[in-house]
Amino acid sequence: MEHLTKSQLILLVLLVSFVTSMVTGIMTVALLSEGAGENPIQTIQRVIEKSANSPPAADSPAVSDQDNNIVRIVENVSPAVVSIVAAKDVSVIENYYLTPFGDILADYGIQRRQVGAGSGFFVSGDGMIVTNKHVVQDQSASYTIILKSGKNVGAKVLALDPIKDIAVLKVEDLPAGGYPFIHLGDSSGLKVGQTVIAIGNALGEFQNTVSVGVISGLSRTITASGGFSGPEVLAQAIQTDAAINPGNSGGPLLDLSGRAIGINSAVAQGAENIGFAMPIDSVKKAIEDVKSFGKIRYPYLGVRYVIINPAVKESRKLPVDYGALVTASEGELAVLSNSPAKKAGIQQGDIILEFSGKKIDQNNALADLIADKKIGDKVSLKILREGKEISLEATLEEMP
Template sequence: MEQKENNGGGDVQTYTVPMQSRHKHQAFLFIFALLAGFVGGLFSPAVIKLYEKYNTSLSQGGETKLPSSPSTTTDQPLLDDNRIVNLVEKHSQGVVSIVISKEISQMRRYNSMDFFGGFPFFSPFDVPKQDSDTTTKEKQKIGSGSGFFVSNDGMIVTNKHVVSDEQAEYTVIMQGGKEYSAKVLARDPNNDIAVLKIEGSDFPALTLGDSSALKVGQTVVAIGNALGEFSDSVTSGIISGLKRNVSAGSGFGMEEKLTDIIQTDTAINPGNSGGPLFNISGEVIGINVAVARGAENVGFALPIDSVKRVIDQVKKTGKISVPYIGVRYVLLDDEIQKANNLPYNYGALVLRGTKMTDFAVIPGSPADKANIVENDIILRVNGKKIDADHPLTLLISEYVIGDEVTFSLWHKGKESDVKLTLEERK
């Protein structure tokens, strides 16, 4: 018998299978069939007997225990469910809804969900649009968000964009419906964080965790005022990523670069802004802040470690004081490096502004005292490299007033380290 084979090199080879070989194959198959028939005949009575026994047991409603293989336990999902239930029962009372009200003209409303592209904040606003033929004013609810207690005497943390309107009134609603008038103590100029205060005592303050210890894949739980309508909404998921950098916008001209934040697939929605993100132990490890538009289950939270400093400062001083060094600068990249023949493609180039009064270094500032001058390049802050993802302002915000920091500096063709003490921005 003649067959053809392609050997992969383009040539076709021809070979012949002897008829004798084919007869041997036929004989082998015949013997195999006989053996299979013999074995089947030998065991078929036992198989039939087992079937009859199993069928009889089913018809009589009995239970037949067949040999079982090792199986996975179902205890773990139940254990996780119980932990989430316990978390909610123990800690949900520390989460509040924040209602935003304002005395405004009769207005027709439009949907505030028409966000910019990218990663919008959870907008708290159902923004009214003025009708030109009406002048009557009345107090209206214009938005809502979430927050949580960080002290027993009524201090509450939320997002700055939730309480950004200085002319609005803010009401805190606790679980059970009790309402309190709230005062905004401080808004952080560098981060999307704000602190409110209500009068009273013995409020259920939540425990703050350690966001530096987070791992991708661990379980997290969000509680908040979803869509501004469903208070105490609970969702769970996992941490999808860490140290994400995104630009978030509210749709009303507010836009902020969020750096080193937490990504989660936990279902969170507008109205959840400012609400807590818990680990499974019931510790707050983040503050829900933004969601990816046009995507499913891509949300973001500020790590709680970046918030602790703000909370401590407000508790001690009643305000948020921001440190500064007193320079104007341009972040370097490949393009600026090549255009100006600079030795680095990273760092902050100290440069004056367009006006005569836009000094490169503010007289009397910490930078001035450290002898930093125009055209110097600040390369690192305490060893951390300055680049687009870690601009100088962000690195400085990690410290408090009075801290001494070391700048790695390129000055007149040489690299050196200088120390300066951070002061409060006036």
């Protein structure tokens, strides 16, 4: 390199640069030729796949078939759901005075005031409405029905169920064509987990409030407070997590066919999403009784009793841990005079083990078994008396 002339050195540098440019150009063409048939197509495919799998736009949310069905049911039945308002005359202070001695004197007057509100629903086109007994139990109050349209109509209480939280009313104004009504379903085949819809006058203020949930339990026995006559035991209740609020009482609990399978009745205080409804099969009986007899009738046996469980067995030294022990408090009759039980030969101290072939226990109370029968039915009774089992037969009569 030291012996090269200046001209030779310049020629060498130019030659090296030329060779380098040629090699770079050949490699670039080869790479482009190799990838030209694949990469653009793959890119297009990726774009297409991404577009096809992209989520729907925010302005067009997906709606499930079940959602559409619930919306349809609510639209169909809402006109048949009503608010029930109770009003009565109450004493109010109209004027008051302060005497020179510091005493307060008042003038009292009478004003018509709203004292309660609940829900109900039409069960026939002729204006018959069912609701909870505790909604319309105040006999000194008058009751007004508020339709979905906002129109107010008067209503008369036809009957109050003597055992269950059910009442039947009828509106006084019947329009041409009658009222829209809700068909009654079947509560005997309900399943835990099935979807239900509750509609009612939530908090006595928000008319036709809708909530959706599932059946959480069946055949619950609860003690409900807040009624006009105090706490009441509700048996065979449907438990649901559909929101049931004060004011919802008396509204329908619907299945996904749009039929009423219960009447919303109570909510567990201090807990969330625990509500209860009376099964609709009890309502069917009440409606038929009112149509046929003008009142709700029940059969009765005529005994006072205590349901036996392991604790009762232990405390009373009984031979069995199930059944109904015929007994009463001091001054009361365990077997009522002239009752079906008296006529059948039941005695104080007997243990009724079975009623019409069904074992009696905490989950199968004697009162519920009797209520499922009709007046005039003959029932078999398995009795444990002084260590021996005997069989008796009774004919149920109307509860006095």
